[in-house]
Amino acid sequence: MHIFGNMFFLYMFGNNVNDKLGHIGYLCFYLGGAVFSGIGYTLISSNPILGASGAVAAVTGAYLVLFPKTLVTVVYWFIFIGTVEIRAMWFIALKLIFFDNILMADPSQNIAYNAHLAGYGFGILSMMGLLSIGLIDGGYKDLWFMLKQWNRRRQFHGAVSDGYDPHKGNLGRKAVSSRVENAPAISPQQQQIIDFRSRISGAMNSRNASQAAALYLELLDIDPWQTLPRQLQLDIANQLMAEGQWQPSADAYQKFLAQYSDYEHAEQVYLMLGLLYSRYLNRPQEAAEYLSKAKNKLSDPNQKTMCRQEIDRLGNK
Incomplete structure (x- = not known):
């Protein structure tokens, strides 16, 4: 069942990441995810492990960064069966990372939760790094763009609320007097x-x-x-x-x-x-x-x- 789950998530999230990175880039990234998830696991635990969960987690973390707004259809069974669509960012961050590997982690099941978390961390941080330096093509949908937009809005709101003087710097709120020109109306x-x-x-x-x-x-x-x-x-x-x-x-x-x-x-x-x-x-x-x-x-x-x-x-x- 664990192997089936790995293959399912690798198929569901991996194809789009492969399209973004290319075949060679995707292969290198997948192998890097396996290596770094193993390193992360050995830093915390000394028990031997075998599996590809860390590499699959890295691919899933990369998907979170590259396609955070994509809607994931989730089938649920609670009294009755139904489906709900959730943004990939929330589904991966809350369900796959926090709920499955932190909140509900059970050491007695012999599952390498630390390898999973290291894989997610590698996938997220490596994709953010590649987007930030322009090695892979970004867009208006990825997490790096969303964070840049948030930072711009934060800086703008800070400048507007605190006042801005190009010669004296940001000195906090201050009263100003100005003459407001009527802006041209939008047709x-x-x-x-x-x-x-x-x-x-x-x-x-x-x-x-x-x-x-x-x-x-x-x-x-x-x-x-x-x-x-x-x-x-x-x-x-x-x-x-x-x-x-x-x-x-x-x-x-x-x-x-x-x-x-x-x-x-x-x-x-x-x-x-x-x-x-x-x-x-x-x-x-x-x-x-x-x-x-x-x-x-x-x-x-x-x-x-x-x-x-x-x-x-x-x-x-």
């Missing part, structure tokens, strides 16, 4: 745009990608030049393609490239645009242009083969 259209962008982000955070895509198309009816934050814009473009909305999807990818030209995986977007223009929109010239850009940068052998085959197919038309 109804601007307010509508702000509301739509907030609703799109909320829908995507709630894993309702279909609703987010529909709201995005409504936003473009108000202002066709709107572009969302990087990961959100890419997620919307992918969702539109998955729904078979070929032209809106291509337009969303185009906006993404125009706004985020320095995206480190731009070749993936080039490939998607090439396939869209080639297979669905019957625009062979643009398809060949994007496929050629993708071919020179793709690293995945299967994608490179598909790209070359599509270019050859266009050439034979």
